[in-house]
Amino acid sequence: MLKLSDVNSKLLKAHYAVRGKIVDRAQKLEAQGKKVIYCNIGNPQALKQKPLTFLRQVISLVETPELLASPEVARLFPADAVARAKMILEKNPNGTGAYTHSAGMPFIRRAVADFINRRDGIPVDPNRILLTDGASKGVQSALTLLLSHENDGVMIPIPQYPLYSATLTLYGARQVDYFLDEANNWQLDEKELAASHAAAVKRGVNPVAIAVINPGNPTGAVLSKENIGMIVRFAKERGLAILADEVYQENVYGKDLKFHSFAKVMHEMNENDVTLFSFHSVSKGFLGECGHRGGYMEIRNMGDDVYAELIKLQSIGLCANSIGQLVTYLMVAPPQPGDASHELYKKERGAILDDLKLKAEMLGKGLNEIKGMHVDIPRGAMYAFVKFDLPEPKGYNPFKLTPEERRRHDEERDTDYCLHLLEETGICVVPGSGFGQQPGTLHFRTTFLPPKDDIQALVEKMKRFHAHYVEELSAKARASLLYGSGE
Amino acid sequence: MLKLSDVNSKLLKAHYAVRGKIVDRAQKLEAQGKKVIYCNIGNPQALKQKPLTFLRQVISLVETPELLASPEVARLFPADAVARAKMILEKNPNGTGAYTHSAGMPFIRRAVADFINRRDGIPVDPNRILLTDGASKGVQSALTLLLSHENDGVMIPIPQYPLYSATLTLYGARQVDYFLDEANNWQLDEKELAASHAAAVKRGVNPVAIAVINPGNPTGAVLSKENIGMIVRFAKERGLAILADEVYQENVYGKDLKFHSFAKVMHEMNENDVTLFSFHSVSKGFLGECGHRGGYMEIRNMGDDVYAELIKLQSIGLCANSIGQLVTYLMVAPPQPGDASHELYKKERGAILDDLKLKAEMLGKGLNEIKGMHVDIPRGAMYAFVKFDLPEPKGYNPFKLTPEERRRHDEERDTDYCLHLLEETGICVVPGSGFGQQPGTLHFRTTFLPPKDDIQALVEKMKRFHAHYVEELSAKARASLLYGSGE
Structure with a gap:
């Protein structure tokens, strides 16, 4: 019988906190009848966000084309959904x-190219677009293409979305951390990038790519155009490919803020050398169609020979699921003014985005009022990465610890915090150590997806919990001071 | 810019013939207006097989739940489709x-367990069932779990479905070939297994698993119960896990033949030690729902700790697509006698399976009448693996060649044959070298999926082509004998 010691050691080492220990515990509590608020994952429709009506109507018609021939169809479906379904079947x-x-249905790849062209006003080649089962699978395909040798590495932000760290571990590749600048709205810092790259090279790593998440997960930050330009120049100087995770491109809430795509910035810089993989998904934005596993990757500056290898890789798994492909199509080709569904579509989209923006502020402001907590009001994406302070245990001296011991110490503390938060309040968030954080700091990531009415209650519960948890820790520290800890 | 020399060398080496060079050429010819008959891939709905009505109706209702509330729903959908959609939403x-x-929706994993229990009359644990994006992704997950070291290998049949060879190459693992016995209906031979295993161990390979495809792809063979028992004993003696690719379990056409699952045979043998991964899919059988990418894997004899690692692996890609999961559900829980859709479902299923059986025989008999061609009438699956003879080129002496030179010689010949077949007749089949074959033999794989009326025409075209191709080769050989080949 297969034993744990027989299992792929790289898989054993891989770690994906978004669905790890805390979530397991939450599911057990829920099975016991406790109410859990899942703030661990960007899964909007699990938190009552409604799907867009038009999109689902078209899918229903395409799945049962006989409906199109029935006399009732005109009473049940708007004319543009019917027309769209017919067009898809053609x-x-x-x-x-x-x-x-x-690579996906050709007409959808052309529609994606048109979408990027409308968004950025730049030329786009449909023959460099690949439809994927969600962005995660796209990122994994790009990494499979890029990583050849054991010392190949990828620069990833800290904090990051753990798809990156988990996949690099699984593929036996090297992770090259660069820290985002929490004091500067989580932008990327050129000196930090250079230092991280140089240190990696010094320890024998060959960095082949840099991953950037914009808008940021878990940070909620939106990168400035200048920051993106700096990253492109940096990648060019070091011969790195860029993985631009742009799945939150529609989720920008900050006033006067705009999403800038890497494709557009590179085009404006006349950059024809740096290979770019840009990822988008139907799971985020205002669609929130996570379950349908749809998305695309757009590639720039890649020859036909290399692109053919990527297609071959896709072909081994045959193709992305057809409904995910169609949801991607409906994301990039929504109803137009004058279409029967346009008004409803606009209303639904607006309501979802307004609601997210409002909740980002509510949550951010609420948490900032809690003593010992700090968060940048999220400007994008679906998350707040919240910094919190805890009293240090008696006799703790970071300078006596190795970096790995220190990391583990932080991990124990934020994990314990999140587990207690779950047990006491039912709120399920992910410890900062699951994304990475500056040594000596503690964070958790929470979505701001729960319904508005729940957000205020959530903040209240967190406030009470935090005060209580800090008090208990302090009492423990005092007790061990009085009676000795036995150490 | 990323160059071919930068690309993952394992990906460069991987080869997936079902969608390779011949298919690329076919798509180009089609774009030029030529009619192509795609017999390269088991893609029934691309060859006019109709989806099952009930299945699509339920999906349509689940995608647009508002339909359930409309007064027209009862006129458009049968009562059991409506009831089923409501149940799913609950x-x-x-x-x-x-x-x-x-791992997938819990109620679907329970339904899969019930399906296996009904099929085999054996106990099944829903907590060892994982829903996947088609069987290919399941196989790749199992291989990721199993393969740890560079010298780890997997025994695979020759001929095989190239998912296995491509994935092993991609994962940097070792492929251990065992030949199926063409003279004995492509069953597995114990001596051949033992010799293949021993030779692998001798060259430093550590075999960790054996893959078996039953019913066979590309062979169309159905394994006997005794043959499966032998494989289980063999795996147990060598400490191998078994990957049982059982996606064609509904596609058994041979008279008095029955599909025997590895799960059932192992249960009857009281086998509690050999770890089994069994794969099923919605793409084959009578559903042919390839585009929806649904399937499951059932696991036996695996501890909780190892299973948890498999779940972690799934979690990094989040989950299988929801519609694929639901199609899997509707495959394992079809309408029951008395349900409104039952008669139609039975009729549709029967028509598809009868049609496949008829076409398997038509194609097999027709090809066997062609001089220089031989094929076992397919007893299962969707393919015929056809052996064909060609005159050897002048002066060819296999004993002068290394095994690799010989393999390449065969590959050049069957590839040239299939390319010419495509150019002259529009029939797209896959060369035997894409699946593997005994040195010195030539094959191609064709599906028997085209409509009945096309099958007879297809056989006629192949007959004319084969005679013509052989004649040309012979003429070339004579000419080079008369005038010298310049070698």
Whole structure:
């Protein structure tokens, strides 16, 4: 029988906190009847966000094309949903039950190219667009293409979305951390990038790419155009490919803030050398269609020969799921003014985005009022990365610890904090150590996806919990001072 | 810019013939207006197989739950489709737009367990069932779990479905070939297994698993119960896990033949030690829902600790797509006698399976009448693996060649044959070298999925082509004998 010691050692080492220990415990509590508020994962429809009506109507019609012939169809579906479904069946006559081309249905790849062109006003090649089962699978394909040798590494932000660290560990590649600047709205700092790269090279790592998440997960930050330009120049100087995780591009809430794509910035810089992989997804934005596993990757500055290898990789898994491809299509080609569904679509989209913006502020402001907590009001994405202070245990001296011991010490503390938060309040968040953080600091990541009415209650509960937890820790520290800890 | 020499060398080496060079050429010819008959891939709905009505109706209702509330729903949908959609929305209140548990929706995993229990009359643990984006992704997850070191290897059949060889190459693991016995209906031979294993160990390979495809792809063979028992004993003696690719379990056409699952045979043998991964899919059988990318893997004889690692692996990619999960559910829980859709479902299923059986025979008999071609009438799956003879080029002496030179010689010949077949007739099949074959033999794999009326025409075209191709080769050989080949 297969034993744990037989299991792929790289898999054993991989760690994906968003669905780890805390979430396991939450599911157990829920099974026991406790109410859990899942703030651990960007899963909007699990927190009552409604799907966009038009999108689902088109999918329903495409799945059962006989509906289109029935006399009732006009009473049940708006004219543009019917027309769109017919158009899809014409462009893809095999229907949703057939494997598509490895890269996805050609008409959808062209629609994605048009979408990027409209968004950025730049030329786009449909033959460098690949439809994927969500952005995660796209990122993994790009990393499979890029990583060849054991000492190959990828620069990733700290804090990061743990897909990156988990995949690098799984692929046996080297992780090259660069810290985001918490004091400067989590932007990237050129000196930090240079130092991180130089230190990696010094320890024998060959960095092949840099991953950037914009808007940021877990930080909620939106990168400035200048910051992106700096990253492109940095990548060019070091011969790095860029993985631009842009799945939160529609989730920008900050006043006067704008999403700038790497594709656009590179085009404006006349950059024809740096290979760019840019990822988008149907799971975030205002769609929140996580379950459908749809997304695309757009590639710039890649020859036909290399692109063919990526297509071959896709072909081994055959193709992305057809409904995910169609949801991607409907994301990039929404109803237009004058279409029957346009008004409703606009209203639904607006309501979701306004609601997210409001909740980002409510949560951010609320948490900032808690003594010992600090967070940048999220300007983008779906998360707040909240810094919190705890009294140090008696006799703690960071200078006596190795960096690894210190990291583990922080990890024990933020994990214990989040576990207690879950047990006492039912709120499920992810410890900062799951994303990475500056040594000696503690964080947790929470989404701001719960319904508005729940957010205020959530802040109240966190406030009471935090005060109580800090008090208990202090009491413990006093007790061990009085009676000795036995150490 | 990323160059081919920068690309992952393992990816460069990986080869997936089902969507390779011949198919690329076919797509180019089609774009030029030529009619292509795609017999390269088991993609039934691309060859006019209709989806099952009930299944698609339920999906349509679940995608747009508002339909359930409309007065027209009873006129458009049968009562059991409506009831089933309501039940799904109750069991999975987040709907299709939310991430599910990493292993899939719990009620579907229970339904899969019930399905296996009904099929085999054996106990099944829902907590060892994982829903996957098609069987290919399941196989890749199992291999990721199993393969730890560079010298780890997996025994795979020759001929095989190239997912296995491609994935092993991609993962940097060792491929251990064992030949299926063409003279004995492609069953597995114990001596061949033992010799293959021993030779692998001798060259430093550590075999960790054996992959078996039953019913066979590309062979169309159905393994006997005794043959499966032998494989289980063999795996146990060598400490191997078993990967049982059982995606064609509904596709058994041979008279008096029955599909025997590895799970059932192992249960009857009281085998509690050999770890089994069994794979199933919605893409084959009578559903042919390839585009939806649904499937499951059932695992036996695995501890909680190892299973947890597999779940962690799934969680890094979040979950299988929700519609693929639901199609899997509807595969394992079809309408029951008395349900409104039952008669239609039975009729549709029967028509598809009868049609496949008829076409398997038509194609097999037709090809066997062609001089220089031989094929076992397919007893299962969707393919015929056809052996064909060609005159050897002048002066060819296999004993002068290394095994690798010989393999390449065969590969050049079957590839040239299939390319010419495509150019002259529009029929797209895959060369035997893409699956592996005994040195010195030539094959191609064709599906028998085209509509009945096309099959006869296909056989006729192949007959004319084969005679013509052989004649040309012979003429070339004579000419080079008369005038010298310049070698």
